[in-house]
Amino acid sequence: MNTHLLEQARQLSVEEQLELVQALWDNIAKRNAIPLPSDTQKTELDRRLADHEANPNDVVAWDEVKESALARIRR
Numbered sequence: 001m002n003t004h005l006l007e008q009a010r011q012l013s014v015e016e017q018l019e020l021v022q023a024l025w026d027n028i029a030k031r032n033a034i035p036l037p038s039d040t041q042k043t044e045l046d047r048r049l050a051d052h053e054a055n056p057n058d059v060v061a062w063d064e065v066k067e068s069a070l071a072r073i074r075r
Helices: 003-010 014-030 039-054 062-074
Strands: none
Touching: 003 014
16 A cells, blocks of 8 residues: 555545545446455355354344334434
8 A cells, every 4th residue: 555645645634535535436436346355254254154054044034123223223
């Protein structure tokens, strides 16, 4: 990473940093750049898949998840 650019970005206001992040993200999306998962992320995905395959009924219905999240927001 270019540490000089990073230091320049750190000097920006929070609003300017957010604008920069949005512009960078838009540019990445425009180029259809899809980042590959890291080794750590792959390991976690494999762990979650194995857990699901071992316990396929250990799930929470979407309606329950949604209602729980909305209840937390309303507090």
